[in-house]
Amino acid sequence: MEDRPMVRLTIDGQKIEAMQGTTILEAATENGIRIPTLCHHPDLSNWGGCRICVVEVDGSPRLVASCVMPVRDGMEVVTRNERILESRRTILEFLLAERNHYCMFCAQSGDCELQSLAYELGIDHIRVPLSFRMHPVDASNPHMVLDHNRCILCGRCVRACKELAGKSMLNYQNRGAHSLICKDLNDSTEDSDCDSCGVCLQLCPTGAIYSRLRPHQSVLGKKGSLRVVETKCPICGLLCSTRWSLKGQIPVRIDGAVSTERPDSGQLCWKGRFKPLEDQGERLIEPLVRQQDGALRPTTWEDALERVAEGLSTAKSKGGVMGLASGGCSSEEIYLLKELVEEGLGGCAAVTEGEVLVPLLEAWREMDRTFLGLKESSFDRLAEADLILFAEADPQVTHPLVAALAKGAVLERKAAVTSLGSTRVLPSYNGLHVSVPQQALAVATRALLGSALGRVGGVDPLRRWRRILSVVEAFQEESKELDRATTSALEILAKGFVEARSPIIVAGEGMMAPGDPSPILNIMFLALLKGLVPSNALRLLVLKPAGNSAAALRLGCLVVPRDLCARGEGGCLILLDGQGRIPLGYRPPAQFTAVFCPFLPSRELMDSVDVFLPRPLWTEQRGTYLSVDGNELGRVVPFKTPPRGVLRTWEILVALAGRLGVRHLPEDEGTLMARTLAAMNLGTGCS
């Protein structure tokens, strides 16, 4: 790219140099000369559809679209004169006359490139006849609406869906004035394969694809008056880069950081783009403490902490203390809770998703006995894989971006998607699905591993496979539990996996059955058969249940909560995460329970808890999150202020520790972060 020759040209009298092969538009933009555009977007391929960017080249009578015209040596370009402006105005008037652009919201939000262009070109009336043809509106998606009446057919959404999201589910249908954007084979959004990633919405220059929350958002102010913050999204653990636009403390929109190096091209999923904008309920702003008469009443922090300290110290001597953190909490929060409860109070700490993580950790320990220091592969590998085997995973629901990357792999690189388990992953992309009920996963994965081992052949110089063989030797007897059809399907699955050049396995949380690490262990061995990928990683990605489960795994907060609860007659300190989820599915049978919670608790939770302590959202306090594969650390710098009266979690935990006589907790945020990082022991193998 660098050694391409330079050409000299003149744009608006300014002599400039540009690399051969760049377009006039690119050359002009680089030199600070603005040419208005509409269908063009710097992160998409050049299209040349709308002709707004027309310029005059060498005085030629025919204007050319600068976004697709490459520069040439000696070229004389004029970007503005009355003829060009008149042409742009006419094009814009035709666009405005074509469909319904009598809009409600863009005038308020200023978030419409068509409108901005109309201002720029001084459109104060339309000289061509207006077409009042009705076009359909597709409002079948819970997050987005596609209103064809506002569409100018610039095709940015079509290109974004293909080039950024890799899904290619948007396209055009019909011809001329009847042209419409269509989804799949003209399905509604709901019936189509759209997974609501919203990249089309982000790049739509008009209000044709818009968020359902737009009426609320647009009254909050013009685009320029919003505060824009870049942050990581810790919701599912893929740590996508997001750009939040806020009006004061109210998030107005969340965009993906396109122009990123990541293989997902900065697309987001519906969880990251739309969920945090939704109303999540009323915030808890003062501690609630159960009084003598059994009612919960608001009280001061002093009072509440006193009560929690009292409850926990009684519990310490009576039935023990347990700490329970939700896997969406920041690493610092999980670390502090563990330190307080385990080191300080002699109790036990766990994450609520422990049931899933414990078998995973056991499998890693088993693995470590022969193959020390392995870890999971980075999720980026999905973008290079030629075969993706989903093992009891449901990425569409848990990690939509993984599903999107798999779709892209199939469409762009002819990769294969196969799956094993109770759900058929990505039905329209899936080459082979072997249906196995969850209770038979251990047997099925063993059969799969056995079959794959038989096919790998060759000599293992380190004789490590012997150990794998010992795991599968029981295969002959146990395979009886599988019917013949499943066994032969598994053989095809194994064949595909072994023959693939660069396969990767994506395991879902269903692979980790409570108390049985064997399915995931078999899968680890299977991944090992195809060798490691750089930095000692298995060809395996485990989709863990919560955004920061990987950190919990590292920090060793790993007792099965249900076991804990059976033991806990004493006290329980629960730390719900700052993402607004209330994941506590069961009631801790403790004498005393205190819960950190960002929102007003549900009635069900209210009945069984003695003290509620308000906590900030993840956007309101500093926090470190470990990516789902354990390879990347994401730091969130707070960009919202918590409501008055809500204190940072670590401050409260440290204050509580002080009251309980626990003295070893870090006193300031910097030390806390350093100690947490050290405790996570990154850079080594997984366990």
Next chain:
Amino acid sequence: MAKPRVGTVWLEGCAGCHMSFLDLDERLLQVLGAVELTVSPITDYKDYDFPELTLGIVEGAIGTTEHQQIARKLRSRCKILIALGDCAAFGGINTMRNWIPKQEVLRYGYVETLSTVDGAIPCDKEIPPLLDQVLPLDHLVEVDLYLPGCPPSPEAIAYAITSILEGKTGVLPSAMLHFD
């Protein structure tokens, strides 16, 4: 010399543009000192027998046969015609009915709305019939100056009137151009 005469009409619009005109506040006195306001909703003059005017101002789109008559008559009596507001310039929110057949609109409005009992589409000769489509003013008569905006700001209105009285017509400066 007699003051230049100005006439304003309110067709298919919401009166918001006239309200914006009144929002000139004390500057209104200067404007009214410089012109003679003849036929106008502000003067509550209901007979559209316009005198010869220097300046005609139309708020609202053309939606009925009556609007057509008034607009044509005003055009024939004034030297300069201003389309005031989004409805006159573009058709505005009134055009919402253009996407639906006229009879359906009438039936829905007068018969099918949930609050209507024994409704009927009005057919009195006194009521001007709806046109098939609501259209901007310049699709019927020639317009000299457009002041879009819902409503146009008082500043834009003052600017237009003053510059016309100074003998200039033209285009609204981009700072005053807005559609909301």
